[in-house]
């Protein structure tokens with residue numbers, strides 16, 4: 676089966692203030708041509724406060740603008756929430772959901788993630804659904820099975836909810852590898868993501884699978900049997916690293 680286009684992106688989480696975010700987004704905009712000519716899709720996910728300014732900087736480039744979360748209703752009395760319809764109207768193309776930090780700190784459930792993914796798809800946004808096991812099994816061979824069984828409901832609850840022809844991005848982020856010194860072991864990631872791909876095999880819509888968790892330059896080449904790209908965190912704060920990863924995706 677043909678593999679989908681490769682894609683790389685980064686979430687700024689809550690690391691940068693608005694001025695730093697503008698400067699960073701300008702740097703990403705300057706990578707647009709490099710990504711386009713390399714045949715790599717590129718996205719960046721700033722905080723909500725910076726969405727409008729980011730859209731102005733990125734318009735006319737090939738860089739896709741993301742948001743870090745969304746609510747599942749389009750409008751109404753939902754204090755503190757952000758509408759998927761309004762995100763789409765603001766120029767957002769990709770919406771992240773189910774990140775390990777939101778599952779852990781804010782108690783986000785598979786069912787809530789599925790509702791958010793459905794709302795994103797309904798509004799023409801691509802859900803970027805983060806999945807991953809919380810702990811690393813003590814023995815490598817067993818760890819793969821444990822990870823797959825923990826990821827399965829996270830993936831299947833979303834795939835059962837969204838239209839079969841909706842585009843979706845699944846970001847496999849083992850929780851124990853987020854914020855670490857190094858990414859997860861490549862064999863582990865490839866084995867788990869191959870199984871995640873099988874979970875989505877019968878879908879009509881494009882399904883892309885990313886790896887995230889301390890990823891950076893040098894990570895992708897070992898994972899290319901399993902994933903279509905990377906979801907970067909801290910190691911993309913240096914724009915040079917993001918440029919390098921784009922090149923590696925194009926070469927591997």
Ligand SMILES: O=C[C@H](O)COP(=O)(O)O
Nearest residue numbers: 853854888889890908909
């Ligand atoms: O959203 C990105 C991931 O959580 C990875 O973050 P990290 O690369 O800083 O570990």
